[in-house]
Amino acid sequence: MTQDRPVDADAAADGTAGAVLPAPRTPSPRExxxxxxxxxxxxxxxxxxxxxxxxxxxxxxxxxxxxxxxxxxxxxxxxxxxxxxxxxxxxxxxxxxxxxxxxxxxxxxxxxxxxxxxxxxxxxxxxxxxxxxxxxxxxxxxxxxxxxxxxxxxxTRFLPHIDVVRQVLGSGLLGEVHTVTADHGQQMDPDPAHRLFAPELAGGALLDLGVYPVSFASMVLGPFASVTAVGTKTFTGVDGQASIVVTTGSGAHGVLNTTLFARTPTSASISGSRARLEIDGPFYGAARIRLIGRDNELLDTFVPPRRDGGMSYQAAEAARCIGAGRLESDLMPLAETLDIMRVLDGVRRDLEVTFPGE
Structure with a gap:
């Protein structure tokens, strides 16, 4: 619901006065x-x-x-x-x-x-x-x-709140996007038998948790011009923590983090020249979105319709595509999946992490 407030001259000038977050267009998975x-x-x-x-x-x-x-x-x-x-x-x-x-x-x-x-x-x-x-x-x-x-x-790509994000980006409401942040950290007990610590199972934080912030930044920013990462390995040699900075050709930055060592806010933000979106944790689930103006004023809030059944949306997308005779989804295109895997490969190179059999 949009907040009642006086109309600010700067907000009116930059096009955010009276800004309202759009409703999601996501079809019901039952359909x-x-x-x-x-x-x-x-x-x-x-x-x-x-x-x-x-x-x-x-x-x-x-x-x-x-x-x-x-x-x-x-x-x-x-x-x-x-x-x-x-x-x-x-x-x-x-x-x-x-x-x-x-x-x-x-x-x-x-x-x-x-x-x-x-x-x-x-x-x-x-x-x-x-x-x-x-x-x-x-x-x-x-x-x-x-x-x-x-x-x-x-x-995450198929959830209603992410459709709200896509519409906002397409509308230009945020202005020129300069910075994206996202994190995904869970505190895992060090157990060599657990799949996340097992090199032979391609364990580590990056492929299991870090793929979320990397995929989110890819969706928002498009192809990356550069990727730089630093990290820390676990006692089994897989990546335990990675901090990643990505850039685009236009100069936008993504600041991303993943870890197995601590529970992080798992939130995300998209900051532009006119306004920013803040997505509560976990941003990859059914999360609340806030639209924030340049003077840090709350312009609007979107609350997702429900917080369970999230995996149903991806199954429904697959079913709709197959029913229409399509071989891939526009919401998660195969070319972008391949680009994301190349990014993850590059991060692992920076961290000097390889898996058996590679």
């Missing part, structure tokens, strides 16, 4: 065409995804696959899924499956997504998309050659 989904790798994120689809969409999860048949059956029983496969090959060859959701660790994204693509299935791959840009490029080429839909499951 998307229904697809039959197969879930690959029934871990925690797969459970959250499946529960969200069942509660908030018309999508159907018809099969689950695991290397462990007992694990697949337990997951299927938990969610009322008809078919449990003890081999990933059986999942992707199941003709009842329209699209495969790849929820395995980062180290296996390439292998599992490629299996699904080669079987002619559409694919939604958890972020980070792959371990590195080389793998990402091969997946994209394979999907285009096979004629199947492929998308990175960067669920």
């Amino acid at each position: 998307a065409p229904a697809l039959n989904w197969g879930v690959m790798a029934p871990g925690g994120i797969a459970a959250h995804f499946t529960e969200t689809l069942q509660k908030h969409t018309g999508q159907q999860v018809v099969a689950v696959g695991s290397r462990d048949a007992g694990r697949a059956r337990a997951f299927a029983d938990r969610f009322g899924i008809a078919t449990a496969h003890g081999r990933y090959a059986d999942l992707v060859e199941n003709d009842e499956v329209d699209i495969v959701y790849v929820a395995s660790p980062h180290s296996a994204h390439f292998e599992h997504a490629m299996q699904a693509i080669e079987a002619g299935r559409h694919v939604l791959v958890e972020k980070a998309f792959t371990r590195n840009a080389r793998e990402a490029e091969q997946l994209i080429d394979a999907a285009r050659e096979r004629g199947v839909f492929l998308m990175e499951a960067m669920w």
Whole structure:
């Protein structure tokens, strides 16, 4: 709701007087065409995804696959899924499956997504998309050659509050954007068995948490002209913390941080010559947005409609694209996913972090 206040002459001159944040244009996830989904790798994120689809969409999860048949059956029983496969090959060859959701660790994204693509299935791959840009490029080429839909499951991109951000950027309300900030830090107990500390699983803060601020800055700023990073490794040799500065050809900066060592505000901001947007933490979820004027006055606030079911929006986007015969999403284009993977590769080079098998 817009705040009541006297009209400021400077605000009137810069076009922010009476500024109101737009309503999101995001369709309801329930309105998307229904697809039959197969879930690959029934871990925690797969459970959250499946529960969200069942509660908030018309999508159907018809099969689950695991290397462990007992694990697949337990997951299927938990969610009322008809078919449990003890081999990933059986999942992707199941003709009842329209699209495969790849929820395995980062180290296996390439292998599992490629299996699904080669079987002619559409694919939604958890972020980070792959371990590195080389793998990402091969997946994209394979999907285009096979004629199947492929998308990175960067669920933030599809949320209503992010559509508000896109509209504000498109309107020019902020003026020329100069600075973007974003962080994502979670305090993780140092456990060599945990996937985030395991080099063989492509662990570390960057691919799991840091991809959020990097992707956000990419969406706001467009392609980066330069990327510089400093960081600290964990006791297992993966990245534990990274601070990243990106620039664009126009001179805008992104100041981004990720860490496994402390819980951070997980907030974001976009500062322009006329106004700025502040996005509460976690900015990557259903977050409140404030529009702030040049004199630090609150101009307007957007409160998202709900704070659960966020993963339903990415599934709905995939379903809409596939229903329309499209092979990728304009909201998370494959070219941008590849650019983001190249950025993450560069950050890891700066931090001197490599994964086994690279």
